[in-house]
Amino acid sequence: MEQNTSAASRKVPTWGRLIALVLVVGVTLGGLALLIGALLVWFGFVPEVIGSDGKTLSSADLAGVVVAGATMLLAAGTGVLALFTWESVLTGQQEVVMTEKALRAAQDQLALGERQFEATRRQMRPHLELEGPGYPSGGGPANARVVFVGGSEPPNQVQVWVAAKEGHYGRDCNSPSALRPTWDVQIGTIPDHMEKRWAEFFGTTERELALTEGEWWAAVTWRAPDGYRDGWMYVQRAHHVETLRLSLPQDAGDTLPGGG
Numbered sequence: 001m002e003q004n005t006s007a008a009s010r011k012v013p014t015w016g017r018l019i020a021l022v023l024v025v026g027v028t029l030g031g032l033a034l035l036i037g038a039l040l041v042w043f044g045f046v047p048e049v050i051g052s053d054g055k056t057l058s059s060a061d062l063a064g065v066v067v068a069g070a071t072m073l074l075a076a077g078t079g080v081l082a083l084f085t086w087e088s089v090l091t092g093q094q095e096v097v098m099t100e101k102a103l104r105a106a107q108d109q110l111a112l113g114e115r116q117f118e119a120t121r122r123q124m125r126p127h128l129e130l131e132g133p134g135y136p137s138g139g140g141p142a143n144a145r146v147v148f149v150g151g152s153e154p155p156n157q158v159q160v161w162v163a164a165k166e167g168h169y170g171r172d173c174n175s176p177s178a179l180r181p182t183w184d185v186q187i188g189t190i191p192d193h194m195e196k197r198w199a200e201f202f203g204t205t206e207r208e209l210a211l212t213e214g215e216w217w218a219a220v221t222w223r224a225p226d227g228y229r230d231g232w233m234y235v236q237r238a239h240h241v242e243t244l245r246l247s248l249p250q251d252a253g254d255t256l257p258g259g260g
Contacts, residue, residue, distance in 0.1 A: 028072070125224040126151035128158065128176065129232050129243075133218040139166035141188040144218055144234075148176035155222035157229075159194060162187045163206065164216035170194040175222070187218075201248060205233070214238055221248060 126148065133144035142162040148155070154177045162169040170190035174183050190198070201221070209217065215238055221231040231246030 121226065124152045125226070125228060125230065126153050126155040126177075126222065127230070127232070128155060128220050128222055130160070130218055130220050130234050131182070133162070133234050133236075135162060135164060135216045135218070135236070137214070139164065141186050142169060142216075142218060143184070143186045144220075146173055146176055146183045146185060146220055148178060148181040151224075152178070153225050154178075155224065157221075157223045159221050160185055160187050161190075161194070161198075161202065161219045161221065162216065163202070163211070165211055165213055168198065170198075173220075201231075201246075205246065209235060212238065219246060221246065 127150035129147050129149050131145040131147045133142065135142040144160060144162075146158065146160065155175050158173040158175045160171055160173050168190060169187045171185060171187050171194075172191070173185050176183050202219070211217070215236060217233055217235040219231055219233040221229065223229050227250075229248045229250055231248050233244050233246055235242040235244070
């Protein structure tokens, strides 16, 4: 915006053009008058011209007048060329400013399109939750119902995780979908491939939750078709229940079998 204003302020005003035009025309007419007059005298078309000292102008004097007239014409031509060059430079600067504005507008449109695309992707991604998870007092297999609650795409690599003071459990799960929105699962001994990534997935979360005696949590994790990994957690506190959305690593690899 500042660059555009600066370029506009450097544009030659109308009155400036008029002054330049008057000067150029005056210099041109003066130069032509000197040149034509000297040539007429030189070739004898007009009587001899007497100078201010009372003497007839010599050939050298006439040559000087011719040179002076030609110099004035050259100056006028140079002035015209300079004026056109200035206008051309200012026009080029304005075109550069307009091009930059067009590029910025295109970049803004591209960024808007990317944001709209990402918003659409988030709406399409599946969202799962656990319904009525249960964990027996003293430890043992837990149970839960995995529920498809949102999105239009099917999830894959669905896994259920449970942790309490006594230990932790896990299992792979069939993928619910809009056509079959629920799967009942029993969660027992955690498979090795899930055990290997327990600390990566839940290490920070477990430290923040700081479970006390009798408290436990259950979580479901999954991936969207575009590879985005997501998760949801149910936390059973001593006197209330908490739920939270998990933030999981978005690695490109797929080291967890089950569900694709």
